[in-house]
Amino acid sequence: MRADARKNYSHLLEVARNVITEHGADASMRDIARQANVGLATLFRHFPTREALFEALLRTNLDALTQKASEFESSNPPDEALVSWFREGVAFVHSYSGVVALMANAHADPESALHASCSAVHSAGARLLLRAQAEGTARADMDGVDLFALMSALGWLVDQPSFAPRADHLFHVITSAILTNRPGNDVRKAT
Template structure:
């Protein structure tokens, strides 16, 4: 890649992070290009879709959160590892308003640039869930897809200004419900 093209790509990513954090994942691609002081065509050459931009910007963070499962599993009891990972997942997804919608859509869209990262992230949560279930610390009538839907709902709550103050409390309620085996 030419030096000027590399500089444009780096500038786009440097600008996109704060813009997406401030205005959400649905921010106009044109606005990101304008703020990076490049043309829309330049942005689209580097990132032909919004998902490609999100993957370039957030892929490393997705991978880090996915990798966190191993670290959490080594250092915490299974239910606490799951609880901590869920908190981190919610905190990460609420940094960028509207990111959750892109993530949920990417799970089903094999052509999305975000697909691989999002599927790996969901699988990481499912692995922590299974470990907690194996030791009887978490109810067994939930699977990885249910867990992803629940954590997505919690992240959505954090995305809504009127619910944001309650998001942490509601997350704890959900975790308390998960860690109470059915019939108790």
């Protein structure tokens, strides 16, 4: 890619990130082009579909979340690694309103531009969960899909103004439901 094309591409991504952060995943491609001071055709030349734009925008974040799982796994006990990664995942989901539906659909659609990155995140979370389950510190009756659903639900909840002040409490409630045998946790080990 030529230097000027790379600069335009980066500029479009930066503007898209700002517009989507402000307006959510339903932000208009036309609004993104307008705020980037380019024509809609220029935006579509770089990103032929809305999903292609989101793939470029989210890939870095999703890849970083996958990498974080590996870092937490290698440096923390299984339960702590799972909780730390779960917190990172909730923060990511919360950062882009409407991204949950895109990720859920992409994970189920192998043809989606986001499929590989979403599958990697799912696998990373499932691996952390399995590790905690093997140690007996996570519920045995849940899987990676359940973990992703809880992360997504919590990310959506804390985006709602009436629940935002309770974000930390809700996080603790959810992680207490996932983990067993932790101080202050009323959930008993699943048998």
